[in-house]
Amino acid sequence: MEKFKGKTWKFRDCIDTDVIIAGRYLRTFNPEDLAAHVMEAEDPDFSSRVNKGDIIVAGWNFGCGSSREQAPVAIKTAGVSVVIAKSFARIFYRNAINIGLPVITADIEADEGDILEVDVNEGMINNLTQDKKYTIKPFDQTMLDILESGGLVNKYLNERGQ
Known part of the structure; x- marks a missing residue:
């Protein structure tokens, strides 16, 4: 799997799914429409400022709630390449993996704007801004296969030659 390198966006503990995308936007299944409102309850300008490859770093219980x-x-x-949090709600974790979004459980020091490099194959997070390195548990092969395929549905389709 490729290395990820991007700017850090910091979020607090217990970011629930209503904060990630408010219920009033759930009438659409258009991913671009959803991305336009991602995290706006926490940072109204997030969707317009986040760049492809950026990284979310959060506290405990990210993705709790619905x-x-x-x-x-x-x-x-929205372009986020990976989410790193101290812990995840289990259903959010599985949903993220199933759609091909890498989620990593790790307690790292990072300030908003720090540049991180994440190598899931080597099990390493490098905070290039603070010159700190963190060892993480690598994904097992099944999880890597799902992520590298872009999600569970894509993995299934690829295996069947579709």
């Missing part, structure tokens, strides 16, 4: 696949879809479509 089980809505639109939350990781909105994050991924």
